[in-house]
Amino acid sequence: MNQTKILLDESEIPTHWYNVVADMPNPPEAVLGPDGNPVTPDALAAIFPESLIMQEVSTERWIEIPEAVREIYQLWRPSPLYRAHRLEAALGTPAKIYYKYEGVSPAGSHKPNTAVAQAYYNKQAGIKKLSTETGAGQWGSSLSLVGKMFGIEVLVYMVKVSYHQKPFRRSMMHTWGANVIASPSDTTQAGRSILEKDPDSPGSLGIAISEAVEVAASSPDTNYALGSVLNHVLLHQTVIGLEAKKQFEKVGDYPDVILAPCGGGSNFGGVAFPFLADKAAGKEVRLVAVEPTSCPTLTRGHYAYDFGDSIGMTPLLKMYTLGHDFVPPGIHAGGLRYHGDSALVSQLYHEGLIEAVAVPQVGTFEAGVQFAQSEGIIPAPESNHAIKAAIDEALKCKASGESKTIFFNLSGHGHFDMASYDKYFSGELEDYDYPQEAIDAALHNLPKV
C-alpha cells in the first residue's frame, strides 16, 4: 500500500527555530516610532518580555527552543505530513501533492506553536497575566490553551460581533480557563470611549487590540501577546517548515512549489522560511503566499510604512498594506482579513524571493469541499485558500503533463466554521474584488515618514 502519512518521532521535534533574517539579502527595514526614528527595543518592554524583544531583533540563524516549550509541543507535534493520494486521483493529475496538517493541535490550528513560546517567556519574566485580542477566535483559543499550562491568567478581548456569532470558540476559551470579554467593553478607557460614542458598536480587531494593549501597558505583571505579523511570531512558526523538511527527506522528495495562506504572515512564514534557506543556497523552490482577492495585500497593496493596527497606536512597519483604515469585507476566512502583512514577508516579496497569488472566496470553498470529499479532513476557510492554489497548480501539471511536487500547509480544521460551509452550499457566499479606488485612496492616507 502507498504511504499516506509521513510521521516523525517526538525526538525529531526541532531543537531550534530558524530565523530567516540570517539569510535575507538585505537587513530588515527598521521599525519606526511616531517621530519617524527607529524604535528601540526597550520601548516595547512595557508589553513584551525582554527575551521576545531580543528575538524580534535577532539576526542569529538558529534560536534554541526551550525544553519546556518542546515538552508541550509533544502534545501534538511533530504534525503529520500527508501525501494526498486521493486528491491527486480525484484531479487526475501527474503532480504529487503533500500537505502538512496543523489542525492536530488541541486549538485546531498552527497558532499554538507561538502561543506556547510566548507564554513560556512571559512566565520566565515573572508575568502573571497575558492580554490579547481575538476576532474569529483561533488565536484567543490558542493562547487560552497554553495559559493554564504555564499558570498564566489569560484575558481575551473578543470582537463583540464574533463573541455573539461564534459562541463555541468562546466556550473553548472558557473550558481552558480564560477570561473572555466582548470588545468594546467598559473595562478599559479605549472601550469606554468607543461605547460612549456608540453603545451598540459591534467592535473590531483594532478596538480589541487597543483594549488588550491598554491593559498590558497599565499593569506591571500583565503583558500583551500577538498571534501573527511580528518577527518572533513567525520565528516560532518555523517548526512547521523545519519538520516538513525532515519529512520530505524521509521520502526522498522535495517540493517544487510551497503554498500557504497569508494574512498576517505567520502561517506562510512558518512553513516557507526554512525552505528559503535552501533557496538562498541555490536550490530551486517557489514559495507562494496565497491571499483572498477581497484583501489583496501583497498582490495589490502599497509597500510603505504603516501602522500595524487600524487606529494608529503601534509603531510603523514597512510592509505591504491596503491602508491601516482598510475596512475588510465580511469574508469567511477571518484570519486573512488584515490590512497589512508581516514586515519580513513583505520585504522578501518586495525583493522577489517569494511570490503571491490572490484567489476568490467561492473558489476556495469549492476547493475545500473537493478536499474534504477526497482526503476526509474539513479544512478551515483560511486553509481553503492554500488548497485552491494547490489544486490550480496540480491542474496546470495535468495540462502540461509535468509531475511536480506541490506542498501546502493545511493550517487548521473547519470544525468551528461550518456556518461558512452552510453559506457556500446555500449559494450565499460571494466573490469580492477589492476596488481599485480604495487601493488608490489608501496611498493618500498612509502616515508620512
Place this chain on the structure above:
Amino acid sequence: MNQTKILLDESEIPTHWYNVVADMPNPPEAVLGPDGNPVTPDALAAIFPESLIMQEVSTERWIEIPEAVREIYQLWRPSPLYRAHRLEAALGTPAKIYYKYEGVSPAGSHKPNTAVAQAYYNKQAGIKKLSTETGAGQWGSSLSLVGKMFGIEVLVYMVKVSYHQKPFRRSMMHTWGANVIASPSDTTQAGRSILEKDPDSPGSLGIAISEAVEVAASSPDTNYALGSVLNHVLLHQTVIGLEAKKQFEKVGDYPDVILAPCGGGSNFGGVAFPFLADKAAGKEVRLVAVEPTSCPTLTRGHYAYDFGDSIGMTPLLKMYTLGHDFVPPGIHAGGLRYHGDSALVSQLYHEGLIEAVAVPQVGTFEAGVQFAQSEGIIPAPESNHAIKAAIDEALKCKASGESKTIFFNLSGHGHFDMASYDKYFSGELEDYDYPQEAIDAALHNLPKV
C-alpha cells in the same frame, strides 16, 4: 524529555480484526425472531450484505481487514497512544495514565473505523446507497465521510430535534456529500404515520431507525448501516485495542485497568476485547465499561431478551436492558443514551469477565475540564465518562500509594458539543439517577420469549 505520544507506523495498522467470540467461555446467545426461534442469517439479507452477516455470526478468532479498508484507515490510523504526564501531575497520583485518542479521525471519533468497513463490504455487494439514522450526529457524520470515498450515496435520517439543535453536524454531512433528512419525514410510511398523528413530532432514534430500515428494506440497491451494538460493528472497532497492545509493548508497559464509555458497546468492545484475549490466557487485567447513572444499562438493567430498537421492529437480542420503551433523559452524552447494550458486552458482563461502573453527568464534565486544562484536548461528553472513571482510579492509587497503569479510550473530541460545556459552566447541568420504579416496570414490559 518524557515521551508523550506512542506512535505506530502505517505498516503497523492491524491486518486482522479480533473476534472475541473465539475466546468467550460460552457461545453467544442466539438472536431470536418474533416467533421466538433463532433468526437465520438470510433473514437479514434484505438490509445487510452477506459478508457482514457472516461476520455477525463468525466464530473465527481473526478476520482479515481488506486492503482498501486499511488504505482509508491510513488517513488517520494508527491513532496515537498518549501518556497523560500532565494529568498525572495535576492529580498528584503515582498511577500511570494512558489514553488512546480516536478524535484524530476526520469525523472526530472512533465511529469511522466501522463505517469504512461497512461501506467497503456494501460496495463489494453492488450496493449503491446506504441509509442510516443519527441522533447527535457522530455516526451519521462517519458514514457520510466514507460514503463518497467508495462512491456510495448516503442517506441519513437525523432526529428532528438534533437536526435543528446541532446544525453543524448536519453541515459536516453535507460537506461530505450526504443527503440528510429530518426525521420523522414524509419520505417513508413510518415517518408519514408519525407525522399524521403528531405533525410537530421532535423525532426519536427509534423513529429514525424505522425510516432508515424501511428505505433499505424496500429498495434492492439500498442497504442499512448501524453504528454500534451489532457483533460486526464491535469487531471492526477492535483495531483500537489491537493497536493499543502494540503501543504498550513499545514502552514495555501493560494496563492494570482499561476504561471506556459504554452506550451500545462498540467503543468499549473495540478497546477492551483484544485485551480480553490476554485475560482468557490468564493475564490479570480489569476491563471496565463506564455508563451514565442516568442510563445505567449494565449496572442496573435486566439481562433478558429485548428489542434492539424502541418500537419493536428488530429481532430480539439477549442483553442488559432498561426496556425498549425506555425514555432516555436529556443528558449530553447522546452516544450513551441507549436502552440496551451489545449482546457480546452483555454476555461477558453477565459471566463476570468484565466490570461496569456508572458515573454522574456533572462529575464527567468536571473531569473533562480538568483533562482539557492539563492535556489540551477538549473531550466529547461520552469520553468524559471514561476520564471521570480514570481519574477516580488514579485518586484511589494516590490514596493507596499504588502505581497502577490506567488506560482509557478518548473516543472523540468535543468540538461539536461546546453547548454542553456552556451548560456545565453556567450550572445548568444536572445529575439524574434513573428511578428504581422505572427499572422495575421495565421488567414487566419485556417481550415474552
